[in-house]
Amino acid sequence: MRKVIPMSSTLLLTDPLFFQHDPGQGHPESPSRLRRILGVLASTPVKGTVMTAPRSATEAELASVHTPELLAYLQRINGHRAQIDPDTQVSPDSVDAARLAAGASVQAVEAVMKGEARNGFALVRPPGHHAEPDKAMGFCLYNNAAIAAEAGRKLGAERVLVLDWDVHHGNGTQAAFWSRRDVMYQSVHQFPYFPGTGAAPEVGVGAGEGYTINVGLPGGNSDADYGMIFEELLLPVAEAYRPQLILVSAGFDSHQHDPIGGMDVSERGFAAMCSAMKSLADSVCQGRLVLLLEGGYSLEGLSQSVHACVEVLAGRKDSFPTGDTHADAKDALRASREAMRPYWPRV
Template identity: 40%
Template sequence: MQFGYSEACLEHETGERHPETADRLRAIRRSLKHKHHVEYTDAPAATPEDVRAVHDGSYVLELEDFCEDGGGNWDRDTVASEGTWEAALQSAGLARWAAREAIEGASGRETPFSLGRPPGHHAVARKAMGFCFFNNAAVAAQSLLDDDTVERVAIFDWDVHHGNGTQDIFYDSGSVFYGSIHEEGIYPGSGEVEETGTGDGEGSTLNAPLPAGAGDADYLHVIDDALDPALGAYDPDLVIVSAGFDAHEHDPISRHRVTTEGYALMTDRLRDIADASDAALAFVLEGGYGLDTLSDGVSMVHETFDGRDPIPCENGPDESTVEITDELRSKLGIE
């Protein structure tokens, strides 16, 4: 794969006890050091105008002033420093680079993966939250929509937390399909099956809130039986994976049980889904807070594109997952 990476993203300082640290990117780089076919690109940062395409202008100015004054606690969980402003613009720029590389033909071993921080999927139009300041995947998608490069984008979010920001930004848009598998009942508390979009976006949101303990077979069942047919009908030009790795069985802040091999299986499935729609495919880093599990997960995505065949999952999904998936199919009109 080719990875978007910038040293500027290390300058977002969150303090010693915060789980979202620069060590996350350092761990990923160490893990990828001896892998084949790894390339790095330091893409241009997004501009304030770029992020205003999905964020309220007054919020963008407020965040810039907040960082210039030295930062601090934006809220209980979301910490900024003086370097956060440039890091957030850079993270959004890397996501935009990944999406554009994909749509211009980068695939196979050249498939782009944006390694930016701070992450983005919790950032809503008018505020930062959940460690996120600018919604990187949303900026990437909207930039291609605005210049008429694409007509429809699908964003699939496998982070263990629901991407409330991405959903909120595109909830009434028919131009972006948002799908998420996440843990039921944890932060931020959104992402119910009943949330399917409004207006032009009706039917363009898919949420699978799975109970604690969900693992590989559960994620794959939702992907195969709900996401695949939904995206087949939607026919996107580009699929962006909001790739968080905190659903891993050993991540310190979740109760889902996805294995490292599970990320290979999901990557393989998403590649097949994109190919079936002749869609470009790009990955954008979100969460993942165990350094080993995060770096192993990113490495596994890379190795899948480098030719490694995933080991099939021998287990079946939990009954609750089957019920949720059946409900999703009904809500979205999937036959």
């Protein structure tokens, strides 16, 4: 029997199958990431949330983003251990877990588009934003955000915004919508850094020119720096775009204690970013906001930041801290604004 979800609730989607994706001993994208998140949510529950198990993505949903060749390859390695690239290993249950992660992302979108939940957070692994239409890479098999955006389009959202705050640029999501304007991709990330994409001049092509926005930061940047970038560029463009659905590729490897990232963001900084997106969603698209878990490898930083964002989804408001911003962040913002000004003159 399907669980009844109050319309005023924040929907959290997860499943024990996600623990079965095991890239191997010492790999940073380990099952302990999700275990710690769920442990914190269990020990400090957030009122107004409902947790439920997701369904797997359908072949058609996967094929809305990925090529037949990639889908066939992943099916061939399903049930086996395999090394896709130096960073990306799979265990026997990994492909099924990835398909469930994509399905959870779609299910969260369905719930908010149909008014069955206020907003949602897909607590999934493996992550997805590095998976390109024709290639699995960077810990990612299927691109959860891109598949979810396509689902939103099919459910009637004429314009979808994907905001990516992971420390790594989401090359796969950018590639999926590079020449389209029905899905806007915005990313704030460390640059230059893996995977090497995400420079300010990368703005899209053809019909999509001006609908990809990249802000690449050099590292060591703070909550205040992120606040400046949101308030002076990302939010004004998003408000002008007026999306009918907002997705967040919510990676938490920009946290100040993350062993892979090089940023200085706190859990309250992530809460402020989430609060900004929630306010935007409330203003332009009836609150239709879905977060999708991407990276984050400090167990404490990850779990506390996810919990802070869940509190925001359930009703708490957070603001970016006031304080000094770094000169290099101002330089990065200036470069991105110059790249966007031909398309969005008011920035």
